[in-house]
Amino acid sequence: MVGVAVGLADLTSEAGGVSPAPAASDRFARWPQGRALVLALVLLGVLIASALVPLTVGRGEEARPPSIVIAHNAAAADRPRDDDLKLYDRAISRITHGENYYDFIVAEHRRADYPVRPGVAVRLPTLAYLDAAMGVDGDRPAPMAMAVAVALMIGVIAAWWGRLGAEGVDPSIRRMGTALIFFGASLGLNRYYFVLHELWAGMLLALSLGLHRPALRGEGRWLGAWAAAALALAIREHSLPFVLLMGAMAGWRGAWAEMAAWGALVAGFALGMGIHLHLIAAHTLPSDPVGPSWLALRGLGGFLSNVVLSSNLRFMPHWIAGPLTILMIFGWAGWNSRAGVTGTLLFLGYAAAFMIAGRNDNFYWGAVVTPAMALGLAFVPMAARSLGRAALGVKG
DSSP states (O other), X not given: OHHHHHTHHHHHHHHTTOOOOSSTTOSGGGOOHHHHHHHHHHHHXXXXXXXXXXXEETTTEXXXXXXXXOOOSGGGGGSOOOHXXXXXXXXXXXXXXXXXXXXXXXXXXXXXXXXXXSGGGSOOSHHXXXXXXXXXXXXXXXXXXXXXXXXXXXXXXXXXXXXXHHTTOOHHHHHHHXXXXXXXXXXXGOXXXXXXXXXXXXXXXXXXXXXXXXXXXXXXXXXHHHHHHHHHHHHOGGGHHHHHHHHHHHXXXXXXXXXXHHHHHHHHHHHHHHHHHHHHHTTOOTTSOBOOOSOOOOXXXXXXXXXXXXXXXXXXXXXXXXXXHHHHHHHHHHOOSHHHHHHHHHHHHHHHHHHHSOOGGGGGGGGGTHHHHGGGGGGHHHHHHHHHHHHTTOOO
C-alpha cells in the first residue's frame, strides 16, 4: 500500500483536473517503469503478509470462519446477544417506553460495566431513536426496519450502477462492480446487527459516494450525497473522515459551494458532539473509571481484522480474505477516475486509522467502509495487467 502512495501526485493531479492519458479508467498504463516496479514489489510483499497475519477478535484470540459465521435462519434466534448489542437493545427498549436517552444511558453503561469516560465512549442517540421508531427489538423480526434496510441496499446498488455509468466504465466492469457492491451491501440485511451503528453508517456512506457526481470548478450533483453522509455522521462519528475527505476533494476541484456545505456539516457535527458530551458529563461521576485507550497499534492485522470480520469476507479463511482486502484497495487505485481517486484515499485513510486505533473487540468499526470497498476487485484484472506491463517496460 505504500507503493500506492508513491503515485499520490498522480492521483491528486486528476482530482485537480489534469487529463489522464493515454487510457480512460486505466491508471497504471501510463506509469513509468521505475514507479510501477516499486509498487509491484510492495504490493507483492503486502499480499504475502496479509495471507500470513492472523485475524484477531475479542481479547486477541484468532478468529476462525466457523466461529464468526452469522446465521440467517432459525438458529440465529438461539445465538446469545453480544454485550454491546445488549446495551443498545436496552437503550432502544427504554426509548420505546417513553424515556429520554440522556436520562438513563450513563446508568446503563455502568450496569454493563462499560466506561462513560471519556464521553465519546457513549454512542450518539440518533440510531437508538431511529431503531425505536422502526420497531427494532433485539434480534426479533422488525418488518419496518427490514424494509428500510432492503430499500437502502437497493439504493446503494442503484447509485453505484449510475455512478459507474457516469464515469464511463467498461460495461463488463460495470456489471461486475455492481455485483460486488451487492456482495458488500448485502450485510446490511442482517437483522442481528440492526442496532449496530457502524452497519447503518457504512451503508449510508456507500450510498453517499455512489450518489456523488463531482464536477471540476463547478457544483456537480452532491446534495443527495451530502444528506446521506450527514445522517451517517449523526449515527456514528467514525464517518467524519469521509466527510472531511469529500470537503477536501471539493476544494481541490474548486467547487466552493460544495466545500462550504461539507464544512458546514463538520461544524454542525462539532456542535452536536459538544452538546452530547456536555449531557453525558452531567451524569458522570469522578469515581467513574476511564476506559482503556483506543490507540492499540495493531498494524496490518488490525486493519484486516476490522474489514474481514465486519464483511462477507468472514466466511473465507484468513489467508484468502486478507489478500482480497489488499486487492480491493489496489483495484480502486488502478481505476483512473474521480471516484477511483476518492475511494483510494478513503480506504487508505481508514486502513491507516484501523492500524493505529481500535482494540481487537472493536473489529466492527470496519463496517463503516466495507459496503463499497469490494468494488475495487472489479478493476484488479485491468490494474494488474497494466501494472505488470509497466513494471516490465512493455510499451503499447
